[in-house]
Each structure stands twice: as C-alpha cells, then as structure tokens.
Amino acid sequence: MPELPEVEVVRRGLVDHVVGRRVTSVGVLDVRSLRRHVAGPEDFALRLTGRTVVDARRRGKYLWLPLDDGDALLAHLGMSGQMLVSEPDAPLQKHLKVTLDLEDGTQLRFVDQRIFGGLALSEDGAELPAEVAHIARDPLDPLFDPAEFASRLKRRETGVKRALLDQSLISGVGNIYADEALWRVPLHYARNTRTLRRAEVDTLLHHVTEVMAEALEQGGTSFDALYVNVNGASGYFDRSLNAYGREGEPCGRCGTAMRRSPFMNRSSYWCPRCQPRPRNGRF
Numbered sequence: 001m002p003e004l005p006e007v008e009v010v011r012r013g014l015v016d017h018v019v020g021r022r023v024t025s026v027g028v029l030d031v032r033s034l035r036r037h038v039a040g041p042e043d044f045a046l047r048l049t050g051r052t053v054v055d056a057r058r059r060g061k062y063l064w065l066p067l068d069d070g071d072a073l074l075a076h077l078g079m080s081g082q083m084l085v086s087e088p089d090a091p092l093q094k095h096l097k098v099t100l101d102l103e104d105g106t107q108l109r110f111v112d113q114r115i116f117g118g119l120a121l122s123e124d125g126a127e128l129p130a131e132v133a134h135i136a137r138d139p140l141d142p143l144f145d146p147a148e149f150a151s152r153l154k155r156r157e158t159g160v161k162r163a164l165l166d167q168s169l170i171s172g173v174g175n176i177y178a179d180e181a182l183w184r185v186p187l188h189y190a191r192n193t194r195t196l197r198r199a200e201v202d203t204l205l206h207h208v209t210e211v212m213a214e215a216l217e218q219g220g221t222s223f224d225a226l227y228v229n230v231n232g233a234s235g236y237f238d239r240s241l242n243a244y245g246r247e248g249e250p251c252g253r254c255g256t257a258m259r260r261s262p263f264m265n266r267s268s269y270w271c272p273r274c275q276p277r278p279r280n281g282r283f
Contacts (some may be wrong), residue, residue, distance in 0.1 A: 001247045002077050004138055004172025005212050007061050010083050014056035014065065014108075017085040021102040022052040033097035033112055036074070036120035038132075048073065048100070059128070060135045060171025066126035074129050075110070078117030084109045092115035093239075138172035139209040153193050160196065161189035161268060164208070173208060176244045177215065179269050181207040183243035186253075186274040189263065195278075214240065241270040258270055 002010075026045035028034060037044045051067040055139040058064075063083070065073040075083060077266055084093070088107045098110040098119055122129035137144040148168055156163050163169055173181075182189055184207040187200065196204075218240065238245075242252045247260035251271040261268045 002061060002081075002220070003174035003177055003212075004060065004140065005177070005215035007058055007063060007077065007172070008140070008216055009220050011063055011076070012059045014053075014063070014083060015083070017106065018053050018065065018102065018108055019107075019220055020053065021104055021137070023048050023050065023100050024103050025049060025101040027099040027101075028097075029099070030115070031098040032115050033110060033118045034120065036076075036118045039105055044119070044121060047071070054126075056108075059132045060138055061174075062129075062132045062135060064122065064129050066124060070124050070126050072122045072125035072129050074120045074125065074131055075124045076117045078112065078114065080113040082111040083107075083119030084111060135167050136169055136171045138170065139205060140172070140212065146202070146205055149205065151200060153201055154196065155196075156193045158193055159190040159195050160187055160193050160204070161263065163193050165264070170208075172212065175263075175266050176241070176270075177208065177211050179243040180211045180241060182275065183269075183271065184211065186271065188275045188277050189261075189268045189270060191278050243271070245269065 026048050028041040028045060031041050034041050034044050048067075051069055051071070053065045053066050053073070053194065055061065055066045057066065061077070063075040063077070065075070067073065075081070077083075080095075082093075086107050086109055088101065088105070090107075093106060093110055093111045095111050095113040096109055097115075100108040102108060110117075112118070120131070120133055121226050125131070152169055153163055156169075161178050161182060164173045164181070165175070179189070185200070185204050187204065243258065246258045246269055249258050250256065251258055251274060254271065254273050256271055256273040258269055259269070
C-alpha cells in the first residue's frame, strides 16, 4: 500500500498538472471505485463537471482536491490506486476506473487494479474533508506536534510498530517505513511503548521523519507497477532499504542475517543482534 512518500509524490504531481484546471466531463467505467460516494455515479459526475480544482492536499495517505465551490474530490489509493495524467487519446489502462477530462485537453485517470481505493465528493470538504478528520497529522506536516506525539505514545501499552501504524496517532507511516525507522534507531518492533524513554521516542521520530523524507526525494518505493507517479514513473527508494524485504541478507550495520516475522497479516523485518526481541514484550 502506498505510504506517505508515495502519496506526497502523487500530490505534487497533481499540483503541477491538475490544479487550476476545470473539469469538462467525467467518465465512470467502474462504479465500484465510487462506492464511497453514496449518492451514486450520476451525482458524482454532475457535481464534478464544471468545477475547477484549486489545490491538492494530503493528510497521511489520503488525498483531496479542493474545488471552487467549497467541496473536494477525495481520493484514497488503497493498495493499487493510481492518479495518472494522460492525453485523452492515449491507450486505456487495463484497470481504468474513472476519467476526468480537463479544460487544457489532458485527462486525469484513476486506475485501480485491486479496487481497495476509490473516489468520492466531500461536501464542504475543501479545507479538511470530514472523512479524514480522524486521521492524525504526519511528521512532515509543519503543524505536527512532537511533544504531543511522545505523550500520547507513552500512554499506550502496545508494540511500538503497532503504534506507528495507528493512523489516529501518527499518519502516513506504513509497514515499509516503520521497519526502516525501527532498524535505524534500533528498536525491536514488539518493544512496549510504555517502556520507551523520551530520548528513544525522540530518536524514533527523527528516523521516521528522516526515512520518509529520503524516500520522498527518490520518488517513493516501487516494488511493482502498482505504485507510480502521475506520469507513470516508478520510485526507486527500494534500492536504499536496510530492513524491509531483506530476510536472510546481512544487516548493513552488524552483518547478522536479517529475519522476517509475521505481523498483523504482514511481515516485520529486523536484525536479531541490533534489534533484540524484548524479554517481557507481549506484543
């Protein structure tokens, strides 16, 4: 699933290629991608046609395009959603779901192979859609409060990686960047948050911010063709990964073979020497 760096790359592409353009027509090829728009595809197309996109914003992994009438086009990429800017006569992608024709002659396409993502119109949602108001700010947000994050984290009693993936506590962090940040600290993913010293929390937050900023500079992480930017290009941060996906490979710090453990229907990658499992960890 795209995490903060990948979604931010897409947002920046939308700023360059979509903001300031008026939607001249809407095509709905698969209504499943509009299931979050409860009024239905006809209402979606009618309300969006003629509107001008005035900005592109993000909260964690959610994107929204504020419109000139105060509403917003809300987009969630899910596991495989793509926002692509194309020429109208360009070949149609196999999993194309929704098209927006823009007044400059280009077309914004929503492509989604696994259909976990989707689009919807959020009424009066230009500033912050109600649908994402529960999502916490992310570490790259200028209004993110490190002290508040540290205080809330210390009040939890859970594994530190589980806390990092809690989008109501800190947004934008997913499986890949959590593993990378924990390797850099280093901390084991099951370390109980109540046992963390403030210095460890500060170091963890520093590395979470650092790894996502580095990934953003490299266009995000692409393991396959499911994540691309608005021009269809892949990111290349996967070449810089120290933990995620490196089971059996030597740790870049101590040389010990990296391990993989099941975690929340996914996997955690860690070094048994640098990140020893906590003796009393219950998570």
